Amino acid sequence: MPTTLEPYSGTMEEGIDVGSPRLKDIKKNKLAVSGHGKKVKKDLMITVIESHCKGNLCNICVHYCPEHVLGMGFRHVEVVDADACTKCMLCEIRCPDFAIFVD
Amino acid sequence: MAIDYFEYLRKDKMPHIWCPGCGHGTIMKSILRSIDKLGWNKDDIVVVSGIGCSGRTPGYLDFNTLHTTHGRALAFASGIKMFNPKLKVIVVSGDGDAMAIGGNHFIHACRRNIDIKLIVFNNNIYGMTGGQASPTTFIGSRGTTAPYGVIEHPFDVCELAAGSGATFVARALDLDAVAMDRVIKKALSHKGFSVVDAWSQCTTYFGRQNKWGDASDMMDRYKSMTYNVRLADKMSDEEKEGKFPVGILSENERPEYCEEYEKLIERVRPKDA
Amino acid sequence: MSTPEVKFLAGNEACAEGAIAAGCRFFAGYPISPSSEIMEKMSGMLPKVGGKFMQMEDELASMGAIIGASLAGAKAMTGTSGPGFSLMQENLGFAAMAEIPCVVVNAMRGGPSTGNPTGPSQSDILQCRWGTHGDHPAIVLSPMTIREVFDATIHCFNFAELLRTPVILAMDAIVAHMRERIEIPPASEIKIINRKKPELKEGETYYPYETTEDLVPPMMNFGEGARYHVTGLNHDKTGFPTGKADLLESGGRRIMDKIEKHIDELLIFEHYNAEDCDVLVVAYGSTARSAKRAIIEAREQGLKAGLFRPVTLFPLPEKEILKAASNAKRIVVPEMNLGQYILEIKRIVGKKVPVVGVNSVNGEPILPSDILSAIKGD
Numbered sequence: 183m184p185t186t187l188e189p190y191s192g193t194m195e196e197g198i199d200v201g202s203p204r205l206k207d208i209k210k211n212k213l214a215v216s217g218h219g220k221k222v223k224k225d226l227m228i229t230v231i232e233s234h235c236k237g238n239l240c241n242i243c244v245h246y247c248p249e250h251v252l253g254m255g256f257r258h259v260e261v262v263d264a265d266a267c268t269k270c271m272l273c274e275i276r277c278p279d280f281a282i283f284v285d
Numbered sequence: 286m287a288i289d290y291f292e293y294l295r296k297d298k299m300p301h302i303w304c305p306g307c308g309h310g311t312i313m314k315s316i317l318r319s320i321d322k323l324g325w326n327k328d329d330i331v332v333v334s335g336i337g338c339s340g341r342t343p344g345y346l347d348f349n350t351l352h353t354t355h356g357r358a359l360a361f362a363s364g365i366k367m368f369n370p371k372l373k374v375i376v377v378s379g380d381g382d383a384m385a386i387g388g389n390h391f392i393h394a395c396r397r398n399i400d401i402k403l404i405v406f407n408n409n410i411y412g413m414t415g416g417q418a419s420p421t422t423f424i425g426s427r428g429t430t431a432p433y434g435v436i437e438h439p440f441d442v443c444e445l446a447a448g449s450g451a452t453f454v455a456r457a458l459d460l461d462a463v464a465m466d467r468v469i470k471k472a473l474s475h476k477g478f479s480v481v482d483a484w485s486q487c488t489t490y491f492g493r494q495n496k497w498g499d500a501s502d503m504m505d506r507y508k509s510m511t512y513n514v515r516l517a518d519k520m521s522d523e524e525k526e527g528k529f530p531v532g533i534l535s536e537n538e539r540p541e542y543c544e545e546y547e548k549l550i551e552r553v554r555p556k557d558a
Numbered sequence: 559m560s561t562p563e564v565k566f567l568a569g570n571e572a573c574a575e576g577a578i579a580a581g582c583r584f585f586a587g588y589p590i591s592p593s594s595e596i597m598e599k600m601s602g603m604l605p606k607v608g609g610k611f612m613q614m615e616d617e618l619a620s621m622g623a624i625i626g627a628s629l630a631g632a633k634a635m636t637g638t639s640g641p642g643f644s645l646m647q648e649n650l651g652f653a654a655m656a657e658i659p660c661v662v663v664n665a666m667r668g669g670p671s672t673g674n675p676t677g678p679s680q681s682d683i684l685q686c687r688w689g690t691h692g693d694h695p696a697i698v699l700s701p702m703t704i705r706e707v708f709d710a711t712i713h714c715f716n717f718a719e720l721l722r723t724p725v726i727l728a729m730d731a732i733v734a735h736m737r738e739r740i741e742i743p744p745a746s747e748i749k750i751i752n753r754k755k756p757e758l759k760e761g762e763t764y765y766p767y768e769t770t771e772d773l774v775p776p777m778m779n780f781g782e783g784a785r786y787h788v789t790g791l792n793h794d795k796t797g798f799p800t801g802k803a804d805l806l807e808s809g810g811r812r813i814m815d816k817i818e819k820h821i822d823e824l825l826i827f828e829h830y831n832a833e834d835c836d837v838l839v840v841a842y843g844s845t846a847r848s849a850k851r852a853i854i855e856a857r858e859q860g861l862k863a864g865l866f867r868p869v870t871l872f873p874l875p876e877k878e879i880l881k882a883a884s885n886a887k888r889i890v891v892p893e894m895n896l897g898q899y900i901l902e903i904k905r906i907v908g909k910k911v912p913v914v915g916v917n918s919v920n921g922e923p924i925l926p927s928d929i930l931s932a933i934k935g936d
Contacts, residue, residue: 298798327785328781328782328783328785329781331780331781333626343787344787344789344798344799347785348785349780349781349784349785349786350785350786350787350788351626351629351780351787351788351789352787352788352789352790352791353622353625353652353790354622354648354649354652354790357618357619357622357649359619360614360618360619360620360621360622360623360626361622361623361625361626361629362626363586363612363614363619363622363623363626364584364586364612364622364623364624364625364626364627364628364629364630364632364634365626365627365629365630365780366626367584367610367612367623367627368583368584368610368626368627368630368631368632368634369630369631369779369780369781371781372630372780372781389615389616389619390615390619390622392615393614393615393619546605546610546611549605550605550606550608553605553606554605554606554607554608555606
């Protein structure tokens, strides 16, 4: 059963340029939203830097996730079934764009 | 995160300019993970590139970076390494850059066994200039300069490297990025000239012209064209026919060029100097 | 050593000695007549002083390797002749664009193409100035005597380090191979210039291409902690590529203007009987030796002839040429080519004075008698 996530709000902290922040900046400033960058379940955080993700034109992480954790949103990948994640890290390792990270 | 990638990136230059689905970013991440595991000091690392899509790589990396003329990265890198052997010199070059215009420098660097690590970002096409066929484009495949299919036989980067004397030769797919990490880490720590033929999918040109599909289709197709060299003994010749071995293909020791030259200096330098 | 050392050297050998004296500790090259001896000598001398030598697979690699070594901190040199010099053009442009000091010796032989490998010429002069594409600066020196080869090589390194640019030593094959007695000065008398380093405060960023007052950015080597980017693309002060119109313009102009700004430090020339001459001869390299003989004979015959001999061919010694030509009724420009430096002389003096060339590409030195005829106006 997928965890119910907060609806996508599409906001960033005002005035923060989503260049390429360090992970601690992402966590501190909640730059990735909609269940990304937040603890989605115990001991799991999937972070998406939305400005880096090339979305459906790439689709590598979504295609190769063995547990179907990810889905392709309008412009970028989204976590759809966090409970299923086994932290295999394939999404992070195969992503060419520094867009998705698993902790 | 496997590692803190941003430690090694020039953050103000990101995101990079590579196309959606291009594998170059995956290879670059693999290089960064390997450097992180080896614990190298950033000030000692020099990344040299030629021209092309792979040529943009050094701009994103927070090391000493040099973006040279087409095909000549190994020549520039040889000068850097020779004069200051303490620097760790990594050359990133495309298949056209290293195998066509840079072919001569490729074979001579292999022959010298100079302690430089060459990662060939092999996407079987000239990407930056719009999709022309390259010396590694598969026979029969299309490029903008081979609209009826390539009739030339392509280079096998690894065979050429081994034949020219490189002491570490390996091939890796960006699909199996974990295996690529292992291969690149070994290449970086090897003393001598190391060549990694890293396959990367060019979705925009090679993939589109040859109708190979999107990034994951291309990565799967590359996988089907290869076999793991460690399983080679258990495979029949028919199974291996027409396919490329992946993994560490050869690894041996030979005197390294810069060290040999240092020994020469010791031998001839006047003792009172 | 505090006393001069006396040797009997060929031009190529003096060039190698000059390079070592200037602090050159990296040489990469490819064999080509008539410059191979420079490489051979360097291969023997460099390891003895802890320097590094590489014979590369071609001239393109040679040029690339010396640029790489220079970035790693070396004073680096390569030597070649016409066909190899043509191959080096792309990377020469890279060194000019990325502002990397290095020295390229072109021992000029007959051309074009394979030409006359063992015969002299001066037919690469304009290529030395404009061989590579784009608006790029060039500093070109042409020595006449063996001692001058030694000194000019040191000047080449000094100018390269001073201005962060490649410098070309264009000696013709006669100078490269002739032998003369040379007194090598002691090291204490040799002036060496090294690349300017930045004075950075704690935490201050290094900009590899910032516009300083003297238009020459200070240069840090790879491995010294700056971790900067070098590219042949048009770039801004950080070294990263840019396509902005104002930066392309200012960057492109600065690499040319920096030469002009320091021109007085670069011009080396000689006047010989030129103060009161009716006929001025402008000659360089080994041709100037024939010119001197012609002027001596002309003076004996009552003709007021004089010589202006540029050692620095480029940047052009415009003021000095105009001054030397101010009283002249005629200018004679002998060259072992079909007329190259004469084009610049004509451009500089304009319609003021008729300019006549003495040209040959027969692979032999220009004779004093030919120059004398031109002086007389036959």
